[in-house]
Amino acid sequence: MIRAEAASLAYLDQGRKVYACQEIDLGVQENEFLGILGPSGSGKSSLLYLLSGLKIPTSGDVLYNGASLTKMPEEERSRLRIGEFGFVFQQPYLLGYLTSLENVLVSKPGESRVDEAMELLDRLGLGHKTHRHPHELSGGERQRVCVARALLGFPKVVFADEPTAALDHSNGLSVVKLLNGMRANGSLVMVTHDPSMLEEADRIVRLADGRLLHSN
């Protein structure tokens, strides 16, 4: 489904070339829960951005269903992200002036999704808070709204970048369980530094200094 082929992401730091990811070869299969584990600064998030088309590799390639994301125009990559992917970021970013329901709808705008969004929020235990604004929700509830936003429209791949970072352990675990339990037939690619969050993962790959160590 997604394949990184010798994908590297380098940037210049005071004239010196620094690799966030180096020569990564990795595939994400359909309906797979792939965990990317590594310490802070190991390049996990950068790898996630490469796999999701948020960043373009400086060398190598990332293919989605055979199509090169590197060669894909920016607009098309955006359309791919909104059409086929879902995202959960470290911080529970929500638009403060929108209600929980509207924040969910943002990912797939259109009235026809209202019932689906309501159902997602219901299943995430927020059915009674659909018209609350983010400032009226706890951190865990906000992240659950983000999960609902990522899952709306049955995305083919959900990318989660340390979704538990801003939560306590039990809340974090429950968010991961929800993500995994509700992703339907989609794949889940989750980045974390906490191995206990990947108990349900089908496969875990480890990163250190931007390089893939091994997978199990």
Add this chain to the structure above:
Amino acid sequence: MRSSSDTEGTSETDNRNAKDAQSEVQLSRKRRVLRPLAPSTYLLRNAGKTIPLTAVIVLAVMLVSGIIAMIDSIPYSIRIVYRYAKEETGITPRGDPSLLPQLVSTIKEHSPVRIERIIICRASSAIVRSIVGKWPFVMLGLTQDDMRYYAARQGCGRVIGRYPNPGAPEAIVSRPVAKNLGLKIGSTVLKPDDIENYAPDKIKVVGIAETDRWFMIDSIEYQRDNYFPPVDDALIFAHNSVDQNKLDHWTVKKFKGQRPLVFAYFQIEQNTREMFATLYLILNVVISALALVITFMMGMLMNIYQSQRLVEFGLLQAIGYTKHQLLRRVLLESVSVIALGWLLGLILTFGLLNLASKVLMEPKAYSLDVFDVQAYCYTIPIPLSILIVATFTVILRFRKFDPVGVVERRLV
């Protein structure tokens, strides 16, 4: 251990909470969901930001259109006060009474249009007031028959009181003149001890002509008996305003460079335009500077507000909104705010001008055009320049915007 009553109390509370939650779910389902990313959603839900932006535009529009309307009211007043001249072509032999019969016969013989009436009159000076001070006006001395014709020609349908008697120190003034000088029937309009509104006797107002034109009339006999030099003038009337205008131009051209002096309405308009040309030039510079300052200020405000929305833009771009979609959205929001501010500004200006006209101007018969198109048109550069600056700012911001920087919290 909890007692049974405690347990009952807790379960009652739980039931109540569950019912509350259930009713909120039902309420949630009933509530209308706005389009989350519609410009109106953002603008309505961020009134704290929308209102100041709108208010600045409203104030700017009111300021500019208000200044222009007030300035415009001066030439407008000139046109209104001397509007009576549109109905007549005035000619004076400039101190040589023997010239007048010859002038009149020349006009009768060679006029390009049919003449309706020629009135021989006398004229003495008076003063009326305007928002910029005193302006010269004319007290026409007419015969009994000519008074009535003249008043009718100036649109007078009704006279309160009567016309001045022949040779008597009496005058009839039109309604705007009465308002302007605070005159009623029995008031003195000209008097011996008033150097601006002088007459050898106290001239009493005996009639007020109901019309919107400005005029003052006394009897020609009184003027002939009391004023020097003993020179009559002529007022020539064509059948309609088109012919009158032709006659005006012909007469001015005919007597150009000769002793007689012609009074024509088009000259008043021409002189007014020339008189105010420099003022409008200065005004253009001032308004341009003002528009520039307002635009700069609005640009800065919009920039600040957009900086506060970096997370929103970053998040939306990260989840798949294209730069074009975001740009279009922000521009639609800007257009909405700018258009709203501009329209509100125009509406408020119209209301304010009406109020100023009713309360300040009308009681003194001062003229203020509340439908002054020029004043409203002068505000057009404000929304346009703000829109250009807003577009430019937004494009610059989005050109190198990196959503990853936002979701990684490097840019926030």
